[in-house]
Amino acid sequence: MPIHDFSYRHWEGERSERPPALVLGSAQIRVALQRRAVKLLLLVSGLFVIAYLGILYVETMPRDGLLGFLRNIPLVKLDGRTLQIFLDRQRLLHYLICLAAGAEVIALDRRFRTLQIYLARPLRVPDYLVGKALPLLLLLSLCTWVPALLLLVLKSATTASFEWLRQEPHLPFAIVAYSTLLILCLTSITLAVSSLTSSPRLASGQLVAVLLFPSAAGDILAALTHDDAWQLLSLNANLDQVCSWFFRRELPYELSPWATLAMLLALTAAGIAILLRRVRAVDVVGGS
C-alpha cells in the first residue's frame, strides 16, 4: 500500500468553540446507540412509557364510557404514587443500561490506550470524564425524568388542568431530584468500576457484583439482625428510601432519609475520586 499522495494541504478554516467534552460525548452516544443491547433496553423503556400513556388515556376517559370501569382500578391514575412506581420499578432496567452502555467505556479505552489519543488534544481529564459520562446521562435520563415530566405535561394538556400540581406540588421536584441523584450515582459508580480494569468483560462482571452484592448483603444482614441500619449497605435500599422520601410516601426502612441521601452522595463522590485517580494525563506519553 504505497503512500502515493503527497498533497498535504494546510487547513485554514475557523475553529469551533464547541466544548470538547460535548464533542467526545456526541461521538460516544453514537457508538452506544449502535449497540443492539442499548437499542433493546431503550425499546423496553419505551414500553413502560406506552403503558403509562395507556393509564393517562384511561384516566381521561368518561366514567360512564365503554371502558370507564378501568378507572376504578386503584393504580390507573397518573399521580405521585404511580410516577414513583414508574421511576422505582425500572431499577433493573437502569442497571442493565449501565451494564450495556457504561461498563466497558473506560475499560476499552484502557485496553486500546485511547486516552493517549484524547488527552493529546485540548481535552482535560474532567472533559474526558464528562464526555464518557454523557451517553449514560442521556440514556438514563431517557428512562427517568424525561418521560416522567413528559407524562405530567401530557396529563396537563389532555385534562386541561393543573389540579395535580395543586394536590402534589412537590412532584416535579421529586421527579427531577430523585432522577438526578439516581443518574449521577449510577454513572459515577459505573465509570469508576470501568476504570479499574482494562478488560471489558471483567469490568461488566465487577459492575454486576458492585450493584448486586451489597444489596444482597444488606438484605441478609438486616433480616438476620432485624436492624434496618444494615440497609445502608444496599444501593437498592438507599435509592428506595430516598425515592419514597422525595415523593412524600411512607418510608420502606427505619432509616434516616438524610443518612441514605448522604450514603448515595458519598458513593457518587467515591466514584468520582476513583475516576480522577485512575485517569491521569501524565500517562499519555509512554516510556520511563
Next chain:
Amino acid sequence: MGFHVEQLSVRYGPQWALQDVSLRFDTGALGLLGPNGAGKSSLLRTLLGFVTPVQGTVQVLGQPIGRDAYLLRRRIGYHPEDDVLIPGMNAVGSVALCGQLAGLKHSDALQRAHEILYFVGLGEVRYRQATTYSQGMRQRLKLAQALVHDPELLILDEPTNGLDPTGRAEMLKLIRDLAVAKGIHLVLSSHLLPDVEAVCDQVVLLDQGRILASGRMEDLLRAAHAAYEVRVKGEREAFEAALVSRGGTCEATPRGLLLVQIPGRGVRLLFEAAQESRCQIRQLTPARQSLGEMFAHTVAGRTHAHP
C-alpha cells in the same frame, strides 16, 4: 519557533527525570535520542503540558506553558509510541473525531479526515474498523490522527515501529516531506538512529536527564569524526608509530585502509607523520561516522566520566 526550554528540571517524587536542560528548537526536524530512562518521554510530556517542571521555563510555539497549556495542544500533533486506537469507530470516524477535539468544525473535520487518510496511504481502507488494521496501518492511522488538525508542531514517538522496510522508507519520506516542504516543526523521538539520521537536521542526545550533545546533525557528526581513511605507501608500521607518537590512533579497516583519528591539529599532523616515516599518502578521505557510532561514543564517554 518550535520550542524553547531554559534550565528545565522535572522530577517524579525523588527521581529526577530532567536536570537543568536548556534547548532551543526553531524550525526543521529535531531528533531526540537517548537510552531508556534518558528523559525523552519526560521532555515530550513537558512540551505537551502534562507535567509541571520543578524549575525552568518552557515556551512552545512562542507561548509559555502554564495553566491553560491544554489549549496549546490545538497547535500540536502527537503520534504516540503505543499501539493506540479508538474502539468502535472506523478510520474516518476516529480521525474526524480527533480533528473535532482539536477544534475543527464537524464538516471540516470530516473533509480533512478523508484528505489526510489519503495522504498517509489509507484512503482505500478508510471505512474499515481500526481494530482490523495491521500494525503498519495503525502507525499510519496514528500519523493521520496527529495531522488532521494541521498542527504547527508535530511530535512523533517511534513512528516506524512495526513497519516493514518499504513501509518504513515511505513513512520516513513522508515525515521528512512534512518538515522540509510543509513547514511543520517536527520532533522525532526514536531508538532507530537511521530514522533520525534520515529525517532530522538537528539532534539532541539525552542521558540520565541531561543533554550530552545537541546541535545540527552535520556539525555533531563532523565534530565527532575527526577521523580519516588513509592509504599509505611505504612502511605502514612506521607510519602508525609516528602517528601514535603524535597522539593519534590508528586501526586497519576491512578494505585495507587505515582509519586514523587525530587530535586538535588536523590533517597537517598526518603529513608530518608520513614525512617522518618516509611514507606516501596515496588516499585521504574523511571517514563518515554514523549517528549510531556518534551516539555510542558519546554515551560511552558519559558512562566513563560518571560511572
